[in-house]
Amino acid sequence: MEMNPEQNKARITAIGTYVPTRVMTNAELEQMVETSNEWILQRTGIHERRIAAEDQFTSDLAIAAVEKLIHTYQKSVTDVDMILVATSTPDYPFPSVATQIQAHFGIEQAGALDLSATCAGFTYALHVANTMICSGLHQKVLVVAAETLSKVTDYTDRTTCILFGDGAGAVLVERDEKAPGFHSFYQGSKGDGGIHVYRTGFSEKMFGRDLTATGCIVQNGREVYKWAATTIPKAMEEVVSRAGKSLEDVDWFIPHSANLRMIESICEKSDFPIEKTLVSMTHYGNTSAASIPLALDLGIQQGKVKNGDTLLLYGFGGGLVHAGLMLTWDVDGK
Structure with missing residues (x-):
């Protein structure tokens, strides 16, 4: 909202x-x-x-x-x-x-x-x-x-x-009431898609289906790709519209760095330039929850992200869950 x-x-x-x-x-x-x-x-x-x-x-x-x-x-x-x-x-x-x-x-x-x-x-x-x-x-x-x-x-x-x-x-x-940075958010989930990416714990079944019980990550990449490529572009539009903005107002899009091909598809479907998208998987791989802050910090170190920039952060993955935020980057001393 x-x-x-x-x-x-x-x-x-x-x-x-x-x-x-x-x-x-x-x-x-x-x-x-x-x-x-x-x-x-x-x-x-x-x-x-x-x-x-x-x-x-x-x-x-x-x-x-x-x-x-x-x-x-x-x-x-x-x-x-x-x-x-x-x-x-x-x-x-x-x-x-x-x-x-x-x-x-x-x-x-x-x-x-x-x-x-x-x-x-x-x-x-x-x-x-x-x-x-x-x-x-x-x-x-x-x-x-x-x-x-x-x-x-x-x-x-x-x-x-x-x-x-x-x-x-x-x-x-x-x-900070004088210069707050958070503008809008949007979240969602699709629990029945959890069968497509999981790691077993106590239970070895999900929705009545047997799981691969190795304790390691199991993923149906094709299904996760399809879900993300159709869900996230619409969700991006929702985040920025809730801030009274459009994607043209975003200086940097920082999605979860799952897979470069997936991110390219999301950018294409949302008509957002890949050149204004920051990723971390190229040299760090898919680091799950850590991928967005890693990409953000790389952008800062490379002189791309500057104070006053508008950022759109969007995480998505196992659950299936997703959450996005639009904020202004304005950190102390930088």
Whole structure:
């Protein structure tokens, strides 16, 4: 919905990202499964991805991203009153990654919560953070999206192992009534499509159908592609119209970096220029919830995203779920 002044009192004030040092190239995957660099590039646009070390977990990546945020923007997180972490690959079922971040930085009197919305996790978490601040109950929320998908990837499955990588991104969302940054949002879900991308847990059935119970990611890429390519262009129009704007007012579109061919299709169907679209999968692979902040930070480092720019962020993935936000980028000190 469109936000009136009473519903828009928050702004993103800093960002930090982190990816593991280990690089897995397409050439390396050629030695593992029946595939080729040309095949991977043609179908996904991915050249390489980052892989966490054996003893490196989602909380480690998340903490490193927050540390980068603190260093780059000279920010303090000790006064954060809520920590939200978007992840599908927590270190443990519980305790949460958010509580590990709280402990590491010694943040007192902060709530700590993990959110599970797969590849839409970052945009959902941003919406929750904005809502918490606009309610008047919170002042400063740390939003982190972090994944170690390599730990739940089947490296004998040539259709999925070429896609996924590891990474993390963190932003601070702070109360600012004078220069608020959030303008509109739109969300949706199609639960019966969950059968097309999943990872089994306690149950090995969904809607009465048997699942592939390996504990690794299972995906019907064709069906997910069809859903995203038809759903997201319409949803993009809804987000901007709720802000009283059009897609022509968007400086940068930052979708979940699932697959370059999928994003090209979304841009074509929405008549949005691919040249104004930021992605992170080319060198990081599909990092699920972390892909949008990684792409945003790359755009900042490359001098593309500047203060005052209008951004359209859109996450979509397993659930099936999707969530989009239109906001103004105006961070401190940059």
